[in-house]
Amino acid sequence: MSKLDSPDRVKPAAPPPPAPAPLYANRTRIYPKAVTGTVRRAKWAILALCLGLYYTVPLLRWDRGPALPNQAVLVDMQNARLFFFWIEIWPQEVYYLTGLLVLGAIGLFAATSLFGRVWCGFACPQTVWTDLFMWVERRIQGDRNERMRLDKQNWSREKLLKKGATHAAWLAIAAATGGAWIMYFNDALAMTRDFFTLRASGTVYFFFGLFTATTYLLAGWAREQVCTYMCPWPRFQAAMLDESSLVVSYRGWRGEPRGKAKAAGVGDCVDCRACVNVCPTGIDIRDGLQLECIGCGLCIDACDDIMARLDRPKGLIAFETFANIAASEAAAKPLPPGPARLACGMQARTPTRFLRPRTWLYLGVLGLVAGIMAGSYMLRETLSLAVIRERAPLFVRLSDGGIRNAYALKLASKTRETEMLSLVLDGPAGLQMLVQDAEADAQGRPVLVTRPDGITQWRALVTAPPGLRLPENIPVTFRLIDAEGRIAVSEASVFLGPKP
Ligand code: SF4
Ligand code: SF4
Numbered sequence: 001m002s003k004l005d006s007p008d009r010v011k012p013a014a015p016p017p018p019a020p021a022p023l024y025a026n027r028t029r030i031y032p033k034a035v036t037g038t039v040r041r042a043k044w045a046i047l048a049l050c051l052g053l054y055y056t057v058p059l060l061r062w063d064r065g066p067a068l069p070n071q072a073v074l075v076d077m078q079n080a081r082l083f084f085f086w087i088e089i090w091p092q093e094v095y096y097l098t099g100l101l102v103l104g105a106i107g108l109f110a111a112t113s114l115f116g117r118v119w120c121g122f123a124c125p126q127t128v129w130t131d132l133f134m135w136v137e138r139r140i141q142g143d144r145n146e147r148m149r150l151d152k153q154n155w156s157r158e159k160l161l162k163k164g165a166t167h168a169a170w171l172a173i174a175a176a177t178g179g180a181w182i183m184y185f186n187d188a189l190a191m192t193r194d195f196f197t198l199r200a201s202g203t204v205y206f207f208f209g210l211f212t213a214t215t216y217l218l219a220g221w222a223r224e225q226v227c228t229y230m231c232p233w234p235r236f237q238a239a240m241l242d243e244s245s246l247v248v249s250y251r252g253w254r255g256e257p258r259g260k261a262k263a264a265g266v267g268d269c270v271d272c273r274a275c276v277n278v279c280p281t282g283i284d285i286r287d288g289l290q291l292e293c294i295g296c297g298l299c300i301d302a303c304d305d306i307m308a309r310l311d312r313p314k315g316l317i318a319f320e321t322f323a324n325i326a327a328s329e330a331a332a333k334p335l336p337p338g339p340a341r342l343a344c345g346m347q348a349r350t351p352t353r354f355l356r357p358r359t360w361l362y363l364g365v366l367g368l369v370a371g372i373m374a375g376s377y378m379l380r381e382t383l384s385l386a387v388i389r390e391r392a393p394l395f396v397r398l399s400d401g402g403i404r405n406a407y408a409l410k411l412a413s414k415t416r417e418t419e420m421l422s423l424v425l426d427g428p429a430g431l432q433m434l435v436q437d438a439e440a441d442a443q444g445r446p447v448l449v450t451r452p453d454g455i456t457q458w459r460a461l462v463t464a465p466p467g468l469r470l471p472e473n474i475p476v477t478f479r480l481i482d483a484e485g486r487i488a489v490s491e492a493s494v495f496l497g498p499k500p
Helices: 038-059 095-115 118-123 125-141 144-152 157-183 188-196 202-222 224-230 233-240 274-278 298-309 322-332 339-347 357-378
Strands: 073-076 081-084 087-089 246-250 317-321 383-389 403-413 420-426 432-435 446-449 455-464 473-481 487-496
Touching (some): 038 298, 095 246, 118 233, 125 157, 157 188, 246 322, 274 298, 383 473, 403 473, 403 487, 432 446, 446 455
Antiparallel strands (some): 073 081, 081 087, 403 455, 420 446, 420 473, 432 455
16 A cells, blocks of 8 residues: 555645635726827827817807897706796607717617727717826926826826926816806806906806816816726616627737747737736736727827738738628637748628618617607797696585686796787686786687796686586686687686585
8 A cells, every 4th residue: 555545644725715805995096108190099089079078068149039048058047947048848748858868878889889888988078078088288397208207106296296387277277167067057158257356156066167177186186996996887888789889809819929020920019018008907818808998099000000010011910890890700719920920810801781670779769769859849849838736625606606716727828929819718617717917808708818938827716606517526618718729728627516
């Protein structure tokens, strides 16, 4: 019996289980390097457009006539109205805002299924402002290596000046952002004057402070952590992707195995880490699609630059579909690295299918919702009547035995003109109607006068004279008749009485 087979052999103790990963990890500071290229230029253009629109739209004017705000885009909280150029939304029409949110959500789904996280990488406010803050930081403190050196060195006059200037510039941008935000809720020109002469309301200063602080903290300090930990979108955007979605991808079949530029038998990736150094979220795209990747495409520019310097074809990292990555890999991987493998892989690609069932569905729903909203806006009534029956008491028995119901009539006009409308009551013959404070027309009908772009309220008393035998609950309809005798608007209600 060998020594190993001996029953006396003592079994070695099992290794202790690995310690659970900590739930909290310190942030690793990211120092994205500046990069130039096609994607970067596109990002600058979109950034300039987004910021330009955000800061200047409140200054645009739109003539709506006297007594109405002339700001093109205004959320008028005091008068409960939303103005967007020629469109005016009343509180009762808040469903248009719901429709806009639905349109935004479906548009985002469609864009994601076509181009991956294009919203996150190019147009999301968090990305746009963070990009701007990084640009400022780079201008003052220098590029990646200089910033890393500055952070490592002890506090000195130079460090103090550079850091102070960066934060001052960030705060100035944040204040401009907060200032522009409040202009969407007040007349921008009057607001600016009141703001600087300290005559604006406390609410205005509160929201200015809130948006200044959040811009400074989110774009200056939190940065990629907002996308990685706070935003829910990365968690479920994968559900919108399919094999034909264009996403930022590393063509591993071409790049691997990595190795030095002059080494034999290696792929095109020289492991220079330029793609990692420019990444605003600090990830390595060569590890595959990751939750942290916002799809900004800056790694494409960085790698294209390296490929150009090495005199190799660009596109080692590219906007590519999962289907093409798989097809290229299957066709090219058996070949040794080199031009033949590259040509074989690229030939295996198929054109991107932009129109497919998923995108048809999104575009169809998008068109449908947009069509419904546009149609309902064009056909919307300019006059509305709300009839609210007084409930306490349900009815009054008059001294002569008659029964009386009272109604509050709310007449909302969305036009700029005053209208005079005669009120008639459709119901059982014999019911009498009186509207308090209303004049009567030639036929003795009460005349309700609308307020331009406003609401008027009236109190109508409807009486069943003694002797009129009615059931307990009778439907009635209030109709408003215009000068041409057409029914302008009508609203149903009920007349209540005692049990017969
Ligand atoms: S991996 Fe590339 S696309 Fe993704 S966030 Fe980083 S730089 Fe942008
Ligand atoms: S930039 Fe290109 S070559 Fe350099 S490590 Fe990234 S993928 Fe490889």
